[in-house]
Structure formats: C-alpha cells, structure tokens
Amino acid sequence: MSAVFEQIFQVGFLAAIIRIATPLAFATLGEMFSERAGVLNLGIEGIMLLCAMTGFTAASFSGSLWLGVLAAVLTGMLMGALHALFTVALGLSQHVCGIGVTLFSSGLAYFLYRLIFGQQSVPPSIKGFQTLPIPVLSDIPVLGPAVFNQFALVYMAILAIPLAAFVLYRTPWGLSVRMVGENPRAADSAGVSVIATRFQAVILGGALMGLAGAFLSMAQFNAFTFGVVSGRGWVAIALVVFGRWDPWRSAGAALLFAFVDALQLRMQASGLGHIPYEAFLMLPFIFTIVAMAVMSRNAVAPSALLKPFRREER
C-alpha cells in the first residue's frame, strides 16, 4: 500500500493538480463574476467547448497560439453577450437561456469543426503551449517544478485570482457588480446602470470561460475533440457555490476538486487495477456533492440571482 502512496504523492502529482485546476479556476471565476451580478450562466459548458474549438482553429491556421487564445476569449465574450442579451436585456429565464446557449454553442462547435476540418480518422493536433519555467522560482525544491514550471496560461490563472478579488472588492465597478447582484433597485437609484453592469459582468465571465476553453484545446490536449470539456463547465457552477461566490474561496474549491481528480487519475494508474476505472472517475463528482452538502449549507447566493431587472414595475 505504501508503494501506491509513494507513487501518488510526488512532484508530478502536485504539478498535475495545478494543471487540472487551471481551466476550472478560469471557468469558476468567470461564472462567479456573472453570478455576482445576478446572472446564472448555464451556457458555460457550451461556451467553453466553442471557445476550445475557435481557439484551436485560429491557432492551427495562424500558427500563433496567442492568436488562438485571443480568438477563444473573443468567442467567450460574444457568447456572454448573447446570454446577457436574452437574460439581461430581454429578461428571459436564465435557466432556459443558459441551457439554450450551451446547446447552441456545442452544436455550433461540432458543426464548424466538421466544416473546417472534415472527418478525419486521427483528429488534427497542434503544437500546444510548452512549459515556461520561471527563473529562480522554478529552482525552489518541490514547489518550484510543480508551480513555476508550467504553461503561461497557468500563471495567468494564478494571477487572475487576486486580480478578480481586487476588481470585485476594491474597484467601483466591482462594487456595482455586487450591488446589482444584491439589490438592483438600490444600484439603479444610485445612478448605476443595472443593465450595463450586468452585461459587462457576463461578458467578462465569458472571456474567462474562453480562457478555460483555450487551455483545454491548446495546452492540455493540443487538439479539439468533442469531449474536450466533458462536464468541467457544470463542475465550475458547483464550485462557485462551494466557493460562496468569493474569488479566493472559488479558486480554492477548484484546487480541491483538482486534487481529488489528480488523485483518482493516479489511482487508476496504480496497483488498484482490480477496481473498474469508472469507479475512480466518479470520485471527484462524489467529492463535489459531499463537499457541497457539508460546506455549503449556509452559503447564501446573491439575493438578485436569477431575477431580471425591469424599471417601471409596480
């Protein structure tokens, strides 16, 4: 048994956690911004898939990975704007529109991918992001190779966490976001445009979801497949609740989920082969459900989440 543990807990394991957590952190922060402004974005799963596709396509045609990332971010913003158009401008049901956006984006991703790349027996791939060791820092034992010998997008995710917290808690715009998510009428009577603020938050959320998708197809898998997202978007929605709509806690939740996911991957590969691997695959999700049940009972969602804002209402 100790051999199994030795095999699991090593530098490579730590690095794997960080890698798995990266797209989840982007996606979770993105969903958090949207929800803090009062808009649930169930389109996240499809938006991530579409962004993974556009990013991959742009990168493989232009040869520039960063152009690919840009394409993914722009796609995410566009889909965010679409979701905001339905739910914020028109005030339609956030649940229904979110599912609609997911179905539409996924379908569009498959369709465009087939259109552009045709049907190939081996899916085309690109040379994705390479690890970028940070001088000095990457020489720190254990932590160095695990955290500071990663893809550029991983560093961006790490920086995105304090940045998100700063924006949300220290800037006037962040205060407006929190206010329109708690009491839009109060924001409105203070001269803050509820509609514009919500649009901006959902679009920013879409950009972050775009980064999550870009990471999957351009750093993690270096190819676009239809299973490239496989539920990570849905997980992010749970992680936002688990993280109580706070950037730090949400990122922590992503890290915890990544830990369990990395653990089950190692367990699959280790000497526990007599257990069907599907059992291990379930672990992170069981963990999510248990963690939600235990930790999130007192979590309070933004008061105006799911509630469209209309001004002249009696």
Next chain:
Amino acid sequence: MPAPLIEMRGITKSFGAVKANEAVDLSVAPGEILGLLGENGAGKTTLMNVLFGAYAPDAGEILIQGQQVRIASSADALAAGIGMVHQHFHLAPRLTVLENLLIGIPGKSGRIDRAGGLARLVEIGRQHGLTLDPDLPVSALSVGEQQRLEIVKALFRGAKLLILDEPTAVLAPSEVDGLFSALRSMAAQGLGIIFISHKLNEVRALTHRCTVLRHGRVAGRVDDPANTTSAAMAELMCGHEIVPPSRGPSTPGQAVLTLDGISTAKHAGTALRDISLAVRAGEILGVAGVSGNGQRALAEVISGVRAPDAGRMTIAGQNVSRFSPREVQALGLGRIPEDRMTTGLVTNLPLADSMVLPRIGSSTFSAKGLLKPDAIRAFAEEQIKAYDIRCPGPMTRAGALSGGNLQKALLARELAFDPKVLIVSQPTRGLDIGAARFIHEKFLDMRAKGCGIVVIGEDLEELLVLCDRIAVMYEGRIAGTLDSANATVARLGLLMTGAEGKA
C-alpha cells in the same frame, strides 16, 4: 418667499386605466419642508417617482431653480440634486454601510475611494447628528439606522432636495424625534425637503407648508400647518369629515379562544413563555408591546402556523393545540397577518385567487378537484364592491394594489365567512386615516356580531380606542392585562418596558 428650488407643473401619469396623477402642481423653496399628504392611492408615491425619474410622466414639466429639466432616470435625478428615501429602502443588506454609500461614486485611480467616503460620512454625521458605523453590514443595522443611511446617501450625493416617503411609518417614537431634528437641521442649511406622511400630528409639527392630493389631483394646500387642525387636513385628504370610531358597551359572551400556559422553543424571534389569554365573544383584546417581544410567535401559534411546545389552546371549547392552519380556520378562525405582501396575499397572482386562497378547497370555489373560476371571480367582484377596493378588477395582479386596498381585500376575505375569532397583526400599519377608520369600523361591527378579536399592535392610541382589554407582552410573556377603561398610554408604556410587574 424665495424662488422655488423645484417646481412640478401639470404632471399627469396613468397606469393602464388608472390615472395616478392628473395635472398636479407642486413647488418647494430652499429651506422649506413641504408636507405631501393624501390617502393611500392618492398618487403621492407616483408623483415622487416621477420627480425621481423612476416613471416618465405622460404630461407636465419639471423645473429646477427655474430651468426646465428632463428627468428620465434616477441618475438624472441625482445629477439634478434630488435625493429620495424610499419607503422600502434601496440598500443591499449584505454589503457594508460604506459600500452602500459609495455605490455609483467614481473611485480614485481605479479604486474605491474609501478614505474620501469615510471623511464625508463623518462630516455629514457631525453636521446633522446622523452617525453610522461604516463597516457594519447593513443587515446588522436597525430600521432607523438603515433610514439614516438612506438620508446620508442622498446628502453624500449632494442632494439639494430630499424626498422622504412615509419615513416615520417604520420608526419607534424615540427615533422619530431624532429624524425630525436632522431634517430641521438640513432645512436650516437651505435644503428643500418633501415629507410624505399620513400622520397629521407629525406633519403639523414638522412642515412649513402642505400640498394635499386626492384621487391623483391636488385637493388643496395648507399654508400654515402648525395652526391648522388635524380634522381640517383629514377632511381635505378624504373629501369628507372623519369621525373617530366610538366603541359602545359590550356584553362579552363565552370565551371563544383560550390559551393556557402556551410556550414555544426559541426558533426565529422571541419565544413564548407561559402565555395564558382568553378572548370572549363580542370582545376586542389588544396585544401591545414593543415589536420583537413575541407578538409574531403569538400570532403564528393562534393561526396554527406554529405548534406550541407546551400548553393548550382552544377555539370554541375544542383543543386545537396541534391543529394546522386549515383546521383552525375550519373552526372559524380568521387571520390577517402582519405582512400583507409576504404572508397575506400572493402578489403575483390575480387578486381574485388570493381572496379565495384559504378556502380554495371548499365546495363554493372548487368541485371534484377543479376550480370554479366563475364563482371565484364573482366572489371577488362582490367583495371589491362591498369594501370599495380600488383596483381595475378582480383579475388585477394583487401586488399592484396599494397597501390600504390590500388590507381591505384581506379583511374582506376573512370577514366574508363570519369568523368566530379574528386574529389581526398591525391592522392599520401604513394606512391612511380613511382606510384605518374603515378597518376599525369593521372590527367594531364584528364585535357587535359576537366575534372575538385579537388585535396585535404597537400604536397604543389605536389600541385604547379600539380594544376592551389590552394585554402587554414583554420578552415573550404577558407582562400584564389592563381594562381599557383604566389603562393609559403611560401605564401601558411602563408595562411594555418590563418596569411594572403583574398589574
């Protein structure tokens, strides 16, 4: 008189078929406190919402310091120097005082200007005696403090005109004094203030001039409120003379509702401790007390919403301690809950549906598992006529009605079935004189018919006029019960603070 700070000319605003404002003129001079009076539904709130940019008027113009302005949003209103303290506060409970204050204020080099905000908060607090702890979440503030925050918020944005929509409805008497001195201090510095209220004694004490609305039009103006009688103002508001209700002698019969040693565990709010009460047929029992001393739990136990943990309750002699709301209702209990919007009616459903909701299973309104829409509609129409409930019709969304009309609807719903016992909480809170008078009359009618009524309230004057006996609650107990004949506000007040033992 100085030139007006603000002038509204010929404001007209309709909601569907209802004309909420019709050709209304109003003006406020700098340093002037203007009272805006009117019954519920007279159009006061609508008029102020037009001024604050929440509603666009159908006709009319607004002038600020002689300049015609267009106010299309609250942002425009704020820019024009108009601040409003709404009846329902516009605050985010989970954000702090300072965050609620700084919303919509541009930051300093991209960041929230915390230091600048704090300095202004302290300055405004010192000027007008409006102090607040900047880092407390709003949910931790008392209602009075939340209102103070709303006033500070308006001043913070440089308001030259402050609108207060029934600010005293939510305040305890001691807090009202603090509010008034702050408002006088602001007026002394040249601010214009519009004070909306139906409490005429407050209007007379505070305002310099009044404009009275009735049915959406200006019914009259009072130039010297301090030397005008309340009766004269009330007549302007209602269009007819208001006679205070007179409670004749009663001959109470058998006890219809008894509570014997009722206690509840602390769940939400104050727990009940060993409550014993009896209400006889043809009697009105008042339950006084400072809000939060167990009145809500008492109302919930009596209406069957909450089961007591100990003790025995009977209605018409039958033990109902473990009965559900539906069961006690079937025995003849009617209830008018404290909060008409959340536990009284379903605001998003048609009024007619809300009016039959407690009796939806009775054969009058449904059969074989299907509703009888015609019967429901007919019932609602009948009650709307009988109680003069002002609304476009029985299919109007209940939430669109004004407070007084909602209260009438609730009363109609309960009284239509001749209850043996009626439990009402805060029956006239937020209602104008006319509507309150109407509700009081109905209670006295029911008393004459032999109904036992429990009135839970905070307004001692009202309870003294209405009730035969008054029980005072303090920390979940009955601190004492007095006959109205020998009860005074002072004596009740002592009991309410727990200062006097068993009376």
